[in-house]
Amino acid sequence: MRCSDVLDGGEHAACVDGWMKPAKDLSPEVRLQLFEAALSALWTRTQTTLGQVTLTAIAERVLYNASEKYPLFSSLTVEPTSGIQCRELRERVGAAKHSELSEGIRFVLVEFLTVLGNLTAEILTPELHSQLSNVALPGSKGEGKGS
Amino acid sequence: MRSPLRKKKTTASGTARTGKPEQAHRRLQDLFEISKLFASFENVEQAFDTVLGIAARTLPLRSAILLELDDGRSRMIAWHCEGQSSETMRAVKEHAATAYADLIGAASTVSLELHEEAGKTTLPRQGGTQGNLAKRLFVMPLVAVHRPPFGTVQLEGAQPFDEMDLMFANAIANQLAVALDRDHTWRQVQHAARVREQILAIVSQDLRNPLGTVLLEASALAKKRAPEQRPGEIPEVQNIQRAAGHMLRLISDLLDFASIEAGHLAIKRKPQDPGAMIQETLATFESVAGEKRLRLTAHVEPHLAKVDCDRDRILQVLSNLVGNAIKATAPGGHVTLRVEAQGKDLVFGVSDSGPGIRAEDVKHLFERYGRSGQARYKGTGLGLAIAKGIVRVHGGRIWAESKPGLGATFLFAVPLSTVSPSQT
Numbered sequence: 001m002r003c004s005d006v007l008d009g010g011e012h013a014a015c016v017d018g019w020m021k022p023a024k025d026l027s028p029e030v031r032l033q034l035f036e037a038a039l040s041a042l043w044t045r046t047q048t049t050l051g052q053v054t055l056t057a058i059a060e061r062v063l064y065n066a067s068e069k070y071p072l073f074s075s076l077t078v079e080p081t082s083g084i085q086c087r088e089l090r091e092r093v094g095a096a097k098h099s100e101l102s103e104g105i106r107f108v109l110v111e112f113l114t115v116l117g118n119l120t121a122e123i124l125t126p127e128l129h130s131q132l133s134n135v136a137l138p139g140s141k142g143e144g145k146g147s
Numbered sequence: 148m149r150s151p152l153r154k155k156k157t158t159a160s161g162t163a164r165t166g167k168p169e170q171a172h173r174r175l176q177d178l179f180e181i182s183k184l185f186a187s188f189e190n191v192e193q194a195f196d197t198v199l200g201i202a203a204r205t206l207p208l209r210s211a212i213l214l215e216l217d218d219g220r221s222r223m224i225a226w227h228c229e230g231q232s233s234e235t236m237r238a239v240k241e242h243a244a245t246a247y248a249d250l251i252g253a254a255s256t257v258s259l260e261l262h263e264e265a266g267k268t269t270l271p272r273q274g275g276t277q278g279n280l281a282k283r284l285f286v287m288p289l290v291a292v293h294r295p296p297f298g299t300v301q302l303e304g305a306q307p308f309d310e311m312d313l314m315f316a317n318a319i320a321n322q323l324a325v326a327l328d329r330d331h332t333w334r335q336v337q338h339a340a341r342v343r344e345q346i347l348a349i350v351s352q353d354l355r356n357p358l359g360t361v362l363l364e365a366s367a368l369a370k371k372r373a374p375e376q377r378p379g380e381i382p383e384v385q386n387i388q389r390a391a392g393h394m395l396r397l398i399s400d401l402l403d404f405a406s407i408e409a410g411h412l413a414i415k416r417k418p419q420d421p422g423a424m425i426q427e428t429l430a431t432f433e434s435v436a437g438e439k440r441l442r443l444t445a446h447v448e449p450h451l452a453k454v455d456c457d458r459d460r461i462l463q464v465l466s467n468l469v470g471n472a473i474k475a476t477a478p479g480g481h482v483t484l485r486v487e488a489q490g491k492d493l494v495f496g497v498s499d500s501g502p503g504i505r506a507e508d509v510k511h512l513f514e515r516y517g518r519s520g521q522a523r524y525k526g527t528g529l530g531l532a533i534a535k536g537i538v539r540v541h542g543g544r545i546w547a548e549s550k551p552g553l554g555a556t557f558l559f560a561v562p563l564s565t566v567s568p569s570q571t
Contacts, residue, residue, distance in 0.1 A: 049310055049313055049314055049317070050313075050317055051317065051321065053290050053291070053292060053321070054287065054288055054290055054317065054320075054321070056290075057250070057288045057290040057295070057296045058250075058288065060295075061249065061250055061252070061296075064252065115249075118246065118281075118286070119246060119285070119286040119287070119288075120285060120313055121281065121282050121283060121284055121285055121307065121308050121313075122281070122282060123308060123309060123310050123313055124310070124313075
């Protein structure tokens with residue numbers, strides 16, 4: 001049994017699915033841009049409470065799990081000050097399969113929220129869900145309104 | 148985004164637990180007390196026993212579980228409050244083990260082979276619980292910079308926690324992680340020192356002894372020369388003797404350096420005549436200098452007082468400096484030794500007419516493996532570091548002066564003893 005199995009991750013999956021739905025027709029490059037913005041928002045909010053070192057350890061575990069399931073995401077790295085970095089993935093995203101990118105993005109976000117939720121008694125969950133819902137591309141329809 | 152520090156939340160029990168200045172003040176005092184405990188206790192786990200008692204003043208703790216990975220083994224220490232049921236403790240332990248296994252990347256909780264211990268103290272009795280277990284459990288990874296997670300601390304509350312509780316608990320976990328990491332590093336350093344001692348014992352005994360036999364046998368072999376050969380004319384034997392002698396010097400250098408690094412270099416001080424030491428060094432290197440067509444001279448200040456030092460060790464420093472100077476100087480050049488009193492010190496110097504040393508190299512010369520970038524001869528890179536160690540043990544200092552193209556001068560000063568010339 002893994003930590004993420006202790007609690008039901010359904011709530012997090014529903015939040016991530018809702019956020020991803022309007023992005024399903026976007027190009028891989030734009031979807032990756034949104035993913036990076038989502039990671040940045042989650043990182044910034046969580047860092048305030050947990051600190052860089054703890055959050056880095058949690059994020060590295062999430063990325064390890066992600067890279068086992070989605071090799072495309074094995075190039076993601078964690079930098080203590082700036083969070084999860086997607087530089088290499090950005091270069092390869094054009095050639096990536098649509099489904100692998102979408103599923104990988106979903107997995108990382110759900111896993112990140114689930115692991116954090118399980119470790120912190122879901123204290124941060126409402127605010128993290130709210131942060132994620134507010135992530136949208138500049139000028140897009142849903143910006144700042146949530147999904 | 149609203150600051151979590153300003154957030155005020157009412158718990159299920161109806162008590163406003165966060166945002167209260169008095170609670171924040173109390174927790175600040177508690178964190179100060181906790182930091183002192185971790186700084187002063189030798190046994191971190193023992194300190195954590197006391198720390199939990201402090202944390203329980205403002206956190207309604209029902210249980211706490213520390214899981215730690217040390218030397219490949221996982222250990223669980225569990226604390227519970229008075230009246231905690233064994234059934235709840237089982238569920239709490241399972242949650243802790245699962246989160247721990249996931250964070251350290253173990254395949255399963257079974258693979259951990261957990262060694263379980265009970266915490267020494269019992270936490271204060273708590274009233275009934277409110278909210279489901281998952282909402283009353285924090286798990287904080289124990290992490291340190293440059294090291295993967297090596298443990299977790301899980302806290303179970305009687306009521307659901309809030310963000311201020313999380314920050315407080317996380318601050319404690321961070322201090323615990325630093326203390327455990329320091330403890331771990333200390334044990335590693337101790338272990339490394341023991342391993343080094345063992346290696347040195349092997350080097351000094353198991354390598355030096357057979358080498359002595361090689362030299363002895365080679366010497367005997369040299370004597371069994373063919374009638375037409377003169378002593379020392381068997382090239383193979385000479386090669387063996389040269390190589391074995393070189394190896395012996397390397398071993399001695401390594402042992403000296405290790406002693407200096409460990410602060411164990413012993414010296415036997417006796418009043419010594421500085422001029423005699425200079426003359427002895429001169430005599431040792433006369434033939435080598437002659438072979439290279441170098442002029443080897445010495446200047447000894449008259450009527451110098453005796454110096455309280457270890458004669459063999461000072462000769463070792465002088466030999467190193469003169470040996471280097473001879474190697475660095477081209478045929479036809481000169482090497483000069485000198486000794487003179489300067490204030491309360493006796494200053495020895497070795498100058499050469501070699502190519503000199505660049506300024507950026509001079510400052511690293513006395514570090515281990517620190518050689519001039521222009522050096523054309525081979526060495527262990529330990530000689531000058533050893534020389535520095537020997538001079539320092541005498542309470543002195545060593546330095547070099549050089550300008551590229553104008554040769555180099557190595558100097559070392561040792562405090563003059565109170566022994567006057569008349570006491571000789």
